[in-house]
Amino acid sequence: MPLLDIRNLTVSFTTRSGAFTAVDGIGLSVDQHEVVAIVGESGSGKSVAMLAIMGLLPWTATISADRMEFDGRDLRSLSAKARRRIVGRDMAMIFQEPMSSLNPCFTVGFQIGEMLKTHSGLDRAARRKRAIELMTQVGIPEPERRLRAFPHQLSGGMSQRVMIAMAISCRPKLLIADEPTTALDVTIQAQILDLLLTLQRDTGVGLVLITHDMGVVAEVATRVIVQYAGRAVETNDTAALFADRHHPYTEALLAALPERANSRRLPAIPGVVPGQFDRPPACVFEPRCGFSFDLCRTYKPTPAGPELGRALCHIPLVLGQPTPPRIDALGAPA
Amino acid sequence: MTLDETAPGPVLEARDLSREYQARRGFFGRPATVKALAGVSLVLRAGETLAVVGESGSGKSTLSRILTMIELPSAGTLLIEGADVSKADAATKKRLRREIQMVFQNPYGSLNPRQTIGAALEEPLIVNTPMRTPERRAAVRAAMERVGLRPEFAARYPHMFSGGQRQRIAIARALMLQPRIVVLDEPVSALDVSIRAQVLNLLADLQDEFHLAYIFVSHDLSVVRHIADRILVIYLGHAVEIGSRDAIFTSPQHPYTRALLSATPVADPTVRKQRVALKGEPPSPINPPSGCVFHPRCPLAFDRCHVDEPPLEMKHGREVACWAVRE
Numbered sequence: 195m196p197l198l199d200i201r202n203l204t205v206s207f208t209t210r211s212g213a214f215t216a217v218d219g220i221g222l223s224v225d226q227h228e229v230v231a232i233v234g235e236s237g238s239g240k241s242v243a244m245l246a247i248m249g250l251l252p253w254t255a256t257i258s259a260d261r262m263e264f265d266g267r268d269l270r271s272l273s274a275k276a277r278r279r280i281v282g283r284d285m286a287m288i289f290q291e292p293m294s295s296l297n298p299c300f301t302v303g304f305q306i307g308e309m310l311k312t313h314s315g316l317d318r319a320a321r322r323k324r325a326i327e328l329m330t331q332v333g334i335p336e337p338e339r340r341l342r343a344f345p346h347q348l349s350g351g352m353s354q355r356v357m358i359a360m361a362i363s364c365r366p367k368l369l370i371a372d373e374p375t376t377a378l379d380v381t382i383q384a385q386i387l388d389l390l391l392t393l394q395r396d397t398g399v400g401l402v403l404i405t406h407d408m409g410v411v412a413e414v415a416t417r418v419i420v421q422y423a424g425r426a427v428e429t430n431d432t433a434a435l436f437a438d439r440h441h442p443y444t445e446a447l448l449a450a451l452p453e454r455a456n457s458r459r460l461p462a463i464p465g466v467v468p469g470q471f472d473r474p475p476a477c478v479f480e481p482r483c484g485f486s487f488d489l490c491r492t493y494k495p496t497p498a499g500p501e502l503g504r505a506l507c508h509i510p511l512v513l514g515q516p517t518p519p520r521i522d523a524l525g526a527p528a
Numbered sequence: 529m530t531l532d533e534t535a536p537g538p539v540l541e542a543r544d545l546s547r548e549y550q551a552r553r554g555f556f557g558r559p560a561t562v563k564a565l566a567g568v569s570l571v572l573r574a575g576e577t578l579a580v581v582g583e584s585g586s587g588k589s590t591l592s593r594i595l596t597m598i599e600l601p602s603a604g605t606l607l608i609e610g611a612d613v614s615k616a617d618a619a620t621k622k623r624l625r626r627e628i629q630m631v632f633q634n635p636y637g638s639l640n641p642r643q644t645i646g647a648a649l650e651e652p653l654i655v656n657t658p659m660r661t662p663e664r665r666a667a668v669r670a671a672m673e674r675v676g677l678r679p680e681f682a683a684r685y686p687h688m689f690s691g692g693q694r695q696r697i698a699i700a701r702a703l704m705l706q707p708r709i710v711v712l713d714e715p716v717s718a719l720d721v722s723i724r725a726q727v728l729n730l731l732a733d734l735q736d737e738f739h740l741a742y743i744f745v746s747h748d749l750s751v752v753r754h755i756a757d758r759i760l761v762i763y764l765g766h767a768v769e770i771g772s773r774d775a776i777f778t779s780p781q782h783p784y785t786r787a788l789l790s791a792t793p794v795a796d797p798t799v800r801k802q803r804v805a806l807k808g809e810p811p812s813p814i815n816p817p818s819g820c821v822f823h824p825r826c827p828l829a830f831d832r833c834h835v836d837e838p839p840l841e842m843k844h845g846r847e848v849a850c851w852a853v854r855e
């Protein structure tokens with residue numbers, strides 16, 4: 195049984211201008227010792243899906259799922275109090291902006307200690323000892339002195355290390371990292387990614403990495419979920435995904451990377467990600483897709499088999515070429 | 529940098545640019561001197577893209593502010609089209625400012641939210657040219673079409689546009705006065721991958737069409753590799769390596785350049801790289817290390833690096849400032 199098992203997760207928000215479905219039927223399963231990357235552009239719903247699992251969404255959000263289990267417990271039926279005992283302890287999250295995720299009014303020692311105080315029975319002296327131990331583990335030099343530091347006295351990389359120390363303080367089983375290195379410089383990004391991978395190898399924690407950077411995915415993840423406009427358009431093992439993309443969006447996304455280009459002009463994806471009001475009715479990628487045809491505008495695609503990366507497409511690509519349509523002209527499976 | 533005699537003169541030349549700031553340390557503290565830029569030289573020719581690569585605190589934004597004449601250097605000379613900026617009179621300066629324009633990183637912050645984009649694009653023409661209203665409006669429409677925006681959007685406000693569209697507006701605005709040099713300060717780092725490719729294509733097209741010279745400030749090496757002709761790597765205000773794109777990417781010499789390249793994730797899981805891990809973080813420019821500024825993090829540092837500052841020297845077909853790099 196996987197550590198985290200999510201099936202058909204849908205999150206919609208009540209907005210002044212009507213309901214908006216930010217996440218539309220996403221499935222995800224994460225095991226211990228696994229690094230799963232969720233890739234997508236802004237507005238693809240990758241953060242919202244994880245916040246829904248953590249129970250951190252505001253009351254305007256409506257969450258529904260066929261299954262939402264963590265460590266054998268159903269997250270949907272959990273009371274707020276019971277959920278709070280899990281979140282932060284067994285399931286922890288690291289956010290994108292380390293500078294704004296820490297409270298500027300308290301020392302980092304206090305903030306790490308607060309986690310331990312809430313979730314463990316350690317006394318004051320033991321908490322301090324554990325905080326120093328954690329700061330050493332995440333590679334913060336002079337931890338005794340840094341315990342008394344306020345967040346503004348730390349660099350971005352050090353703040354992110356503090357965030358990681360807080361997240362791993364109660365030895366979680368699952369760690370969700372939401373763009374943990376986006377705000378950091380490349381050499382610091384490399385340090386933080388190495389740290390996350392070392393922690394993951396040493397403790398066996400399941401790691402979900404939300405990112406928009408295909409380079410990070412290639413270097414870190416064992417499995418990838420590509421999201422577009424709230425839907426999972428492709429799910430595959432990292433090696434398989436980079437060897438052959440089955441959804442036209444993934445194919446176009448990789449082709450648009452400057453490092454994969456071999457001409458001065460990049461093969462850009464035309465148009466923009468659809469917003470709340472202009473989401474296409476059937477396939478969400480159809481208006482920007484180079485392979486779309488009439489059925490793409492009428493029938494919602496269903497995921498293909500695992501051998502085709504569960505591509506959400508009527509004509510999944512194989513080696514860049516479309517395969518025969520998976521439905522007939524009336525929308526019935528072919 | 530040796531100049532090819534047959535090539536046209538550089539549109540921009542910087543010699544030993546330095547910039548220092550006075551920073552107050554605490555309420556009673558004595559002011560400290562921050563050396564944001566310490567003697568950077570560069571040459572830029574028409575139609576060429578020079579990428580400036582560095583991490584936060586490296587002085588790349590200070591450099592772009594000096595090049596665009598937003599700030600004056602504390603020391604050093606800046607020549608735009610052969611004219612020395614520091615010795616120029618007000619009228620010359622005004623003319624030179626038209627020749628060099630800037631596009632900023634954050635398209636959400638660089639446009640006035642209370643100004644329609646038509647007005648934003650028209651403003652440089654009102655200030656700098658004797659054009660009449662109908663001519664200006666026509667120029668605005670032409671510029672919007674050129675960057676791929678519908679001219680009827682001129683009456684809209686910035687919040688009605690996406691990030692990619694806003695960056696197109698910022699680019700159009702920089703080009704209103706037909707400059708010869710455009711300083712692009714991280715122009716695509718706030719954009720999504722699919723949009724980033726569109727904007728990079730637009731920049732390439734505009735460069736070909738108007739024979740523009742670009743200074744492309746970025747920390748993203750995969751973008752730099754795609755767009756740059758030459759690359760300047762700076763660290764803590766010092767130029768550590770400058771050379772052609774091929775020289776820098778195929779055989780980086782300075783240990784910092786190597787570390788940067790090896791730290792950049794590559795979107796290909798079959799590539800297993802030997803990572804040059806850097807210890808620690810960049811030191812503060814208030815109290816820079818002695819000798820070579822990179823020595824506290826350098827894997828190759830030896831005794832001389834702690835004492836003597838290495839000069840930029842021609843080695844292996846590019847200029848590099850490192851004692852450990854042999855001829």
